[in-house]
Amino acid sequence: MKYFFFILMIFAGSTAFCENLTINLGTEAIDCGKTNFYIEDVIDTRVNKEDIGTARTGMFNSITKVQMENGLDYSFLEYYSNSFQVGNDKLPILINITDFSVEEKMVPFQEKALTEAKFEFYLKRGDKYTKIFIKKLTVEHGSAVDCTKFHEENVRKIAQDMIKSFIDFGFDVSKISPDSKEFTKAELLQMKNGNTGAESSSEKRTLVTGNSFIYKNWKKTRSFTISYETARGGTYLEYRYEKTTGEGQNYTNSFCAGMGYYDVNDSEIKIIYPDNVVRSGKINVEAIPLSFYLYHFEKSGFWKGKWGAGISYYGYTGVIDMFPFDSRYYSSSTGSNFIISFDKVFGVVDAKNGNIFINLKVDYLYPLGKVNFSNYYGSIKTYAFGGPVVGISIGKYW
Structure with missing residues (x-):
């Protein structure tokens, strides 16, 4: 007891x-x-x-x-x-x-x-x-x-x-x-x-009036980007999902995933043959890239936006036509790019909810190696997808 x-x-x-x-x-x-x-x-x-x-x-x-x-x-x-x-x-x-x-x-x-x-x-x-x-x-x-x-x-x-x-x-x-x-x-x-x-x-x-350049309470974004690839004149479309490490304006960094579609038609290209002879041809490529980015947000003076780096893995199919010097070369494979990315915020345009944004996007896609285009007689090398990309991104803060 x-x-x-x-x-x-x-x-x-x-x-x-x-x-x-x-x-x-x-x-x-x-x-x-x-x-x-x-x-x-x-x-x-x-x-x-x-x-x-x-x-x-x-x-x-x-x-x-x-x-x-x-x-x-x-x-x-x-x-x-x-x-x-x-x-x-x-x-x-x-x-x-x-x-x-x-x-x-x-x-x-x-x-x-x-x-x-x-x-x-x-x-x-x-x-x-x-x-x-x-x-x-x-x-x-x-x-x-x-x-x-x-x-x-x-x-x-x-x-x-x-x-x-x-x-x-x-x-x-x-x-x-x-x-x-x-x-x-x-x-x-x-x-x-x-x-x-x-x-x-x-x-x-x-x-929503003020000097703030983002929606006042957000944790993630979803956006759609349409871009022009300047090296070959290709079109690049991308859907991005982004999540911040903070909330609202307490952010500093974010991570982002993107899935896109790239297309270039009859763009002029110069190929260096094995005997060091340079010839011109036409390239056609379709690619599906999956990209991963890390961003840092900054608001200082003229600059209001984010900058970061990432990597892109893509599958593609393409044709290079070297007529009249040579025949056609074909390729279907994978490749990758290292990405340096800048997004400058134009502003919030939805006066009612203050959560729709428009950004200017400038990326540089640095090819991590060349890929083979081949036919019955031999092969030539070039990158399938890459170069400077300039576009507009429209999205929503959540």
Whole structure:
């Protein structure tokens, strides 16, 4: 019996003392350089304001409520006040937190601490507020032992990345439409989950106005490219699927896969024969390339876009006609190219959703070796597919 009471005491102790988990953002300033705004206020319009989610604590992973030390709105306001000084020459910004939650997920071989948030940024003009930016972020941290300790780090990262995304957005006050919908603070506080009702077309345009050159919340792209291969005058079509290593404007790099179709008809070509004699002929090639790219995104001065490198593997079939000096040579095989790629962003063209883009694409496909074209009498060598490629890419941010 005494063992039973001993076990019962351990169990009771592990559950009775599972107090709420409290998060403190601290006082460390965000390193974001010189800005033209400050955070005037932070409001919380979530439906449930009692806590910000749950964690699993103790020996038995008991579900525990997670709370901010001074409440969600005041904690963020206090944190941002340490980074942005109030000034008459700066723009007052109000942040409306419409969604904020933390949780722990049990996945095979580890636990994950997950934080999700959605912020709305409003510019104060007089005693009214105009919505100028919306951002949704997700941060997660995994551990094979215990991930509870990462909740505070995740919440702090949300606070920092939200502000950095707003800075990258680079809104322009002069481009805000005069008839944009405005709210009083009382009206904002009465809303639930940021439900501001139907937005006018002018307000939707306001939300995508700024110096940002990408859609404000994306993780992947799908695009279709039509290009001109300048060396032989071929046509190159390609479908690309791309995924970033970050989200929205927190990207730095991405990886991309593409599948295409290349076609050149009766293009003039010069062939060096085994006896070093150069003769002219006509080449016809059809190729199906599969390409893989690694990209780095950069926004600096005139350049707004990405650059990277990749490799392309292709299967092809082709004919070289050396008439009147020689006969026809045929080939059906595979080849490969090393790719240097540049994509310059023209801009976002969908005023409603802000997620359709047009890019100028310039690639150089360097052939990794020549291939054989042969007939009954012998063979000649050249590359089947490659060279400078210039085109336009149209796609969608997701």
